[in-house]
Amino acid sequence: MTAYDTNNIFAKILRGEFPCHKVYEDEHVLAFLDIMPRVPGHTLVIPKAPARNILDIKPDDYAHVARGAHKIAAAAMKAFNADGITVQQFNEPAGGQVVFHLHMHVMPRHDGVAMLPPASRKEDVKVLEENATKLIAALKAG
Incomplete structure (x- = not known):
């Protein structure tokens, strides 16, 4: 298997070299x-933790990612008045x-609304800011 690349985009985000619309962070996940x-x-x-994917991540580190996805899923249900959640990895x-840094996708879903194709369009920054604010508020509300 290919080695972990410390210059992947998510590693750069973790180091603060590239911006992101952060909604949650603890000592183990972002x-x-x-x-x-x-x-x-x-x-x-x-x-x-530097991990290319599920094949090289330590089980405890993967458990932290799963817990983070669980937390985000619950908040996303509330924040976006969702009917369900899709989690992909x-x-x-x-x-x-x-992107070769392990990541889970957490996507709030609504009945009858299809997902866009992967990487089909870049979202407007204002919309991302509004969505981040909604998610952060839902996380704080518990």
């Missing part, structure tokens, strides 16, 4: 909005992985 969302509120949850190119 959650931020996808700038090319498939649905409003599409959030990425990543470990702070891809591994290696054949599995659909594009």
